[in-house]
Amino acid sequence: MSVRNDPRASTTIPRVNAESPGEGERGDATPFDDLNQLLVELVVGAKEVLGDSFCGAYLQGSFAVGDADVHSDVDFIVVTEEDVAPEQQDELQALHRTLYALPTSWAQHLEGSYIAREALRRLDPGRRPLLYLDNGATELVLDSHDNTVVVRWLLREHGVVLAGPDPRELVDPITADELRAEMHWALGLWQAWFRSTDSISRRALAVAVLSHARILHTLAMGEISSKRTAGEWALHALDPEWAPLIRWALEDRPDPWTKVHEPADPVLLSRTRQFIDHAAAWAAEH
Numbered sequence: 001m002s003v004r005n006d007p008r009a010s011t012t013i014p015r016v017n018a019e020s021p022g023e024g025e026r027g028d029a030t031p032f033d034d035l036n037q038l039l040v041e042l043v044v045g046a047k048e049v050l051g052d053s054f055c056g057a058y059l060q061g062s063f064a065v066g067d068a069d070v071h072s073d074v075d076f077i078v079v080t081e082e083d084v085a086p087e088q089q090d091e092l093q094a095l096h097r098t099l100y101a102l103p104t105s106w107a108q109h110l111e112g113s114y115i116a117r118e119a120l121r122r123l124d125p126g127r128r129p130l131l132y133l134d135n136g137a138t139e140l141v142l143d144s145h146d147n148t149v150v151v152r153w154l155l156r157e158h159g160v161v162l163a164g165p166d167p168r169e170l171v172d173p174i175t176a177d178e179l180r181a182e183m184h185w186a187l188g189l190w191q192a193w194f195r196s197t198d199s200i201s202r203r204a205l206a207v208a209v210l211s212h213a214r215i216l217h218t219l220a221m222g223e224i225s226s227k228r229t230a231g232e233w234a235l236h237a238l239d240p241e242w243a244p245l246i247r248w249a250l251e252d253r254p255d256p257w258t259k260v261h262e263p264a265d266p267v268l269l270s271r272t273r274q275f276i277d278h279a280a281a282w283a284a285e286h
Contacts, residue, residue, distance in 0.1 A: 056164020064158035067226035076112030113146035176222025203259040209249035
């Protein structure tokens with residue numbers, strides 16, 4: 001991944017924690033210097049708030065599978081020894097508000113959860129809500145977004161260590177069948193959401209198309225890939241009638257945040273609804 005002409009890679013952000021390392025010790029978790037600086041501030045700040053309860057911090061998602069680019073959000077997991085205490089929640093809220101205000105666009109695209117080590121170890125059928133920061137948000141909320149089989153698998157198999165032990169020490173092995181079971185569950189969620197929503201943005205529509213491609217890829221392969229890899233697979237593995245829609249979703253990737261408030265094209269929306277139905281039928285047959 002080239003970052004030579006990326007404006008995100010040229011910014012030096014200020015230190016926000018008293019114990020932050022110096023300029024030459026910012027870390028190298030990603031190819032982007034200012035993102036690495038931001039991640040150090042996240043880790044140091046979390047350590048200061050959590051104290052002895054801090055276990056580790058990791059990247060999952062696109063940065064873990066090696067397919068991130070300048071348009072990616074930054075999926076993180078902070079593992080704690082105990083559940084986050086109420087007073088610590090207040091301090092973490094303050095930390096994330098401070099991080100959000102830093103002069104790098106990466107700071108507005110952190111997304112992740114805080115989870116206790118014991119809860120992370122095994123799959124959670126109840127999907128208990130975790131302390132969660134949504135992409136673009138400044139406030140932590142309780143949400144089960146990251147309490148999934150997929151996040152655990154990505155963390156165990158590809159997690160990027162920012163601090164703490166190897167994630168394989170924290171997450172039990174996950175089978176291909178367990179991943180496939182979650183894909184069937186996810187298909188149901190997507191179908192329910194599309195039936196209940198009256199409008200959808202251009203960005204969300206592209207995400208929906210590629211998310212379904214990734215669901216089918218996981219069902220076929222028994223592992224999680226990036227949306228781009230799954231989309232390229234779907235171009236060849238699925239009926240050619242879906243290729244124009246999938247190719248549109250792949251090519252519409254640049255500048256996703258400018259498309260959050262742009263309504264989806266009605267023709268593409270109708271075609272995506274058909275693709276979701278096709279994906280459900282394909283999954284039932286495979």
